[in-house]
Amino acid sequence: MDFKLLDRINSPEDFRNFSMEELKELCAEVRAYMVDCCSRNPGHLASSLGAVELIVGMHYVFNTPVDKLVFDVGHQAYAHKILTGRREAFKQNRTREGISGFPKISESIYDAFGVGHSSTSISAALGFAEAARIQGNGTKSVALIGDGALTGGLAFEGMNNAGASGADLLVLLNDNNQSIDMNTGGVHNYLLHITTSPAYNKFKGKIWDSMEGRKSRKIIQRSVRSMKSMLVKKSGGDLFEALGFRYFGPIDGNDIAQVVDTLRKLKDFKGPRVLHCITTKGKGYMPAEADPTSWHAPGKFDPESGERILPSTNIDRYQDVFGQVLLELARMDSRVVGITPAMASGCGMNLLAKEMPSRFFDVGIEEEHAVTFSAGLAAGGMRPFCNIYSSFSQRAYDCIIHDIALQELPVVLCFDRAGLVGEDGPTHHGCFDLAAYRSIPNAIIAAPSDELELKNMMYSALQAEKGPYIIRYPRGSGEGRDWRNSSFEGVECGRGRKIVEGERIAILALGPVVNAAVEAAAMAKEKYGYSPSVFDMRFLKPVDNDILKEAAFGYDDIITIEDGALKGGLFSEVSEYVASSGSKACIHPIGIPDRFIAQGRQSEERKECGLDRDSIAGTIEKILQKE
Numbered sequence: 090m091d092f093k094l095l096d097r098i099n100s101p102e103d104f105r106n107f108s109m110e111e112l113k114e115l116c117a118e119v120r121a122y123m124v125d126c127c128s129r130n131p132g133h134l135a136s137s138l139g140a141v142e143l144i145v146g147m148h149y150v151f152n153t154p155v156d157k158l159v160f161d162v163g164h165q166a167y168a169h170k171i172l173t174g175r176r177e178a179f180k181q182n183r184t185r186e187g188i189s190g191f192p193k194i195s196e197s198i199y200d201a202f203g204v205g206h207s208s209t210s211i212s213a214a215l216g217f218a219e220a221a222r223i224q225g226n227g228t229k230s231v232a233l234i235g236d237g238a239l240t241g242g243l244a245f246e247g248m249n250n251a252g253a254s255g256a257d258l259l260v261l262l263n264d265n266n267q268s269i270d271m272n273t274g275g276v277h278n279y280l281l282h283i284t285t286s287p288a289y290n291k292f293k294g295k296i297w298d299s300m301e302g303r304k305s306r307k308i309i310q311r312s313v314r315s316m317k318s319m320l321v322k323k324s325g326g327d328l329f330e331a332l333g334f335r336y337f338g339p340i341d342g343n344d345i346a347q348v349v350d351t352l353r354k355l356k357d358f359k360g361p362r363v364l365h366c367i368t369t370k371g372k373g374y375m376p377a378e379a380d381p382t383s384w385h386a387p388g389k390f391d392p393e394s395g396e397r398i399l400p401s402t403n404i405d406r407y408q409d410v411f412g413q414v415l416l417e418l419a420r421m422d423s424r425v426v427g428i429t430p431a432m433a434s435g436c437g438m439n440l441l442a443k444e445m446p447s448r449f450f451d452v453g454i455e456e457e458h459a460v461t462f463s464a465g466l467a468a469g470g471m472r473p474f475c476n477i478y479s480s481f482s483q484r485a486y487d488c489i490i491h492d493i494a495l496q497e498l499p500v501v502l503c504f505d506r507a508g509l510v511g512e513d514g515p516t517h518h519g520c521f522d523l524a525a526y527r528s529i530p531n532a533i534i535a536a537p538s539d540e541l542e543l544k545n546m547m548y549s550a551l552q553a554e555k556g557p558y559i560i561r562y563p564r565g566s567g568e569g570r571d572w573r574n575s576s577f578e579g580v581e582c583g584r585g586r587k588i589v590e591g592e593r594i595a596i597l598a599l600g601p602v603v604n605a606a607v608e609a610a611a612m613a614k615e616k617y618g619y620s621p622s623v624f625d626m627r628f629l630k631p632v633d634n635d636i637l638k639e640a641a642f643g644y645d646d647i648i649t650i651e652d653g654a655l656k657g658g659l660f661s662e663v664s665e666y667v668a669s670s671g672s673k674a675c676i677h678p679i680g681i682p683d684r685f686i687a688q689g690r691q692s693e694e695r696k697e698c699g700l701d702r703d704s705i706a707g708t709i710e711k712i713l714q715k716e
Contacts, residue, residue, distance in 0.1 A: 163191035185689030205516025208241025240453035252333020342366030412437020479519025508652030514688030524657025583631035594621035
């Protein structure tokens with residue numbers, strides 16, 4: 090496709106004089122460019138396709154970067170990146186040397202606020218609005234939030250504060266009926282009812298058309314509020330106006346003319362206000378419109394045919410193992426239930442949802458609620474498996490302590506995407522779970538080294554009488570173990586295992602990095618005729634003190650390896666033991682250093698942190714050379 094308009098644009102200033110017809114063509118070109126780039130360099134496609142007109146309209150009407158546009162999560166921000174001086178850089182989106190897949194303050198003056206997690210936009214935009222009020226600079230503040238992100242508690246905390254403050258804040262609600270999976274819950278049902286209420290929409294349209302130029306606008310607005318309560322049944326009063334926001338819409342968020350016209354009308358209104366925009370996830374690319382869940386992050390694909398180019402591997406992903414094992418456990422034990430904060434397909438829990446829907450709970454993007462809800466289920470006699478991506482579990486930290494650990498409730502917390510996650514980068518790396526949860530009394534922290542270990546740890550967690558029982562595992566494919574044809578076996582809590590017998594150096598590894606350590610030990614054996622011992626620790630808490638004792642007093646050097654932050658994790662555990670025991674062993678840590686690791690392929694990130702086979706072999710060699 091010839092990008093005759095897009096090729097001329099290096100900032101929003103370059104299209105602010107466009108006619109409406111030119112804006113429509115620009116939206117089409119942005120979509121085509123996005124599809125072309127993402128077909129070769131994968132990213133979050135469907136969300137961004139649906140938000141093109143909203144983003145073009147915001148930059149067209151508002152004076153960015155002076156006015157502040159704050160995104161939520163950032164999955165929908167690709168058009169924003171392409172139109173703000175990063176058109177060529179977008180070809181390297183989410184790569185090691187390229188730009189981030191999410192808005193990032195250090196990347197562009199147009200990225201007002203860095204994002205990556207859900208439901209932060211309203212709070213951050215309120216901060217900008219109040220800063221502008223105090224400074225008296227007239228800066229406008231706009232938050233773009235999806236209906237999926239609106240289910241998060243932080244969004245409501247922000248709205249509650251903003252409504253009470255009277256701040257000059259505009260919230261654009263991008264309502265496409267989806268986050269990653271289909272949206273669920275009361276907020277979703279409420280928005281759907283507003284959207285589909287013929288009586289309300291007919292009346293609202295007449296009132297809206299009559300507003301312009303009328304001095305009696307306030308009287309009309311009061312009439313709208315009164316009629317809204319009557320016409321939008323089941324609402325129990327307008328949700329947004331109850332929180333102190335003036336509600337406008339819904340409008341067609343994929344109609345650029347309507348978006349621009351409405352934003353112009355609302356730009357100079359004062360106070361907190363919500364514009365409800367109905368969009369289509371995947372808009373403009375038929376395969377994505379037809380299956381927005383699969384096309385949320387489709388990987389590589391043929392842009393002409395829409396055929397997805399799937400990885401050529403027969404090795405199961407950890408999420409697939411989790412999903413199938415959870416279903417098997419649920420078949421065995423009627424107490425087993427599954428809970429996910431809007432990640433059913435991503436974590437593999439869609440299998441349970443399909444076969445046993447009454448024992449599956451998608452609570453929306455609500456990690457804190459997911460944890461405390463799981464605690465309530467456990468207190469009520471159930472055995473909940475709550476699956477949360479590791480980085481998102483950080484939001485539920487207090488709930489894990491207060492509602493599960495303190496009460497010793499048998500909740501199994503499965504932390505998917507632990508460690509380095511690849512192209513999503515530092516907002517999504519699950520680096521901090523080992524250090525964060527190790528200090529919690531009653532917590533069990535397990536890290537399987539392969540698919541079979543994950544299966545057996547889930548089985549063992551079901552037998553535990555108290556919790557939290559945390560199982561953390563990485564994003565992506567496993568090690569190729571035949572877990573499907575293996576029977577369940579119990580894994581003794583707090584018991585590791587020696588898997589390579591050696592001397593002089595003890596390698597204590599946690600999680601799948603054990604396999605890289607075994608390979609590195611084999612390299613040392615081939616090169617030096619010598620092999621270090623390799624221990625699969627299996628558990629960070631309770632740690633296997635017998636292994637620590639053997640390593641501290643049976644070896645001169647100890648290498649610790651973990652796909653997590655060095656500060657507070659396995660390295661800290663081993664160091665504390667060695668220091669208190671009087672051992673003279675020298676400890677050599679390998680793990681994620683005290684900095685945020687940039688986006689890239691997982692293999693690149695692991696190499697940077699020394700977690701790959703060759704880097705571990707290099708550490709062994711350095712120790713031997715010192716001797």
